[in-house]
Amino acid sequence: MPIIQRLGWQIKDRFTGQEHRIGEAFVDGEFRSLVDMLEVAQDEAMIKGALRQFTHSCGYERFAYLEKEGAQIRTFSSYPKPWEGLYLSADYSSIDPVVTEAKRKRDVFFWTAEDWPGRGSSPLRKFRDEAIDHGIRCGMTIPVEGGYGVSMLLTFASSKGDGGVPAAFDSRRAVQLVMMVHYRLKMIAAKVAINPKQVLSPREMLCLTWAMKGKNTLETAAVTGINSRTVQHYLDKARAKLGAESVPQLVGIAKDRGLLSSN
DNA sequence: TCACTCGAGGTGACACGGTA
């Protein structure tokens, strides 16, 4: 039985009775920033960095994206490598209660390992103990059904099992987020490798994208929530990497190289 | 395990050119 019950737009801790409002608890700006950073991500490291930052800002410790197509599993996570390896080699997705629940619910849900069978020596008990050992005790999972029978799960997990539900967000945004991660990973997998010295960091891409949209440093600073001097710093670094002498030239070069989409 | 290196992220101070 889950500890957390959904009550319309609220969730309620069954033990403490404390209610948490879905959506309101979530920092709006963080979500927008994540979407922006995913939009400009050029490689898996940038996606991972953006998700990691978002995960922490929501009060969780780790994230895991899992894609299941028939028997084929693909993972993309900040979970400990040993756990990721064990999960795949032991085919834990077939018994993982989160995966099972995701198939049934098709909606954002909260879970805790404390609710999984804690007695006996069943494979599920072993799975539970190992998950907890690796710092995966409770979390929130967003299940989304993709095309051609592909199932996607995005989980935000925490090692803290002593109550206190971290921030959550509404279903619409949750699905949007999973789809963005899914398609961004697909696009990057299909991309041709480019000179690593010319790869811009997530922040550099963020500032460059706003510059392309006509924002000056102050306006970019306002929308990104960082200091204008910092915006300038990232644009400087981007100029140095792409060999541009000014921001307009930088935008032009970035567009020519397909680093920026014009939407 | 620990020290070291490196890159990313963030900021301050200052200079310079254009403009009202």
Next chain:
DNA sequence: TACCGTGTCACCTCGAGTGA
């Protein structure tokens, strides 16, 4: 002449990677 936008330089912190 003051203000604003932009560019340059320098510094700090933090986390990840690496080698002893």
